[in-house]
Amino acid sequence: SYVLTQPPSVSVAPGKTARITCEGNNIGSKSVHWYQQKSGQAPVLVIYYDSDRPSGIPERFSGSNSGNSATLTISRVEAGDEADYFCQVWDGSSDLPFGGGTKLTVL
């Protein structure tokens, strides 16, 4: 199985920039997608195709992917961004498409 590794937690002060990484072997050769899951709610797609944003997702959310690491960047972090974030890769061969998740805490 293709394993995606995320840090369990990231903390950031309001107004600052949060960076959440997703590591995998040569992940830069794959397409990475990101989800935000707030407490008690269903996950929401925030980035697809490494760096594309679905309609309705603020420009503060951006993504990049290269080498062995993909990154979700949240600029000008707000209290409402506090959530769990999951990366995901689908290449049809893995039964573990999701990373373990990162809890973003806004200080």
Place this chain on the structure above:
Amino acid sequence: QVQLQQWGAGLLKPSETLSLTCAVYGGSFSAFYWSWIRRTPGRGLEWIGEINHSGSVNYNPSLKSRATISVDTSKNQFSLKLSSVTAADTAVYYCATRIAVSGTGWFDPWGQGTLVTVSS
């Protein structure tokens, strides 16, 4: 625009069978893959399996022996059955649309989720 609404029993005893159904509203039922995913405290998001409109299914190997996903195209619905449940199957279960494009795919949108608790 696709919307998903799911339902099913929320409290089960060990060894019983979990049964959930998801209705698809809007969009083209034949254009996507229809997935089941669960969220557990200890294991994060776990993909259970998927089905398309023609009934072609794929399962997570770790759950394949207990999971059955089916589709009813006349109702635009798909269902999950998970047999012989244990406490380890306690989770919030989601149905989701997998959009498949050029060898990749992402999940959007998701159903509202159903908390399933397994307890004697």
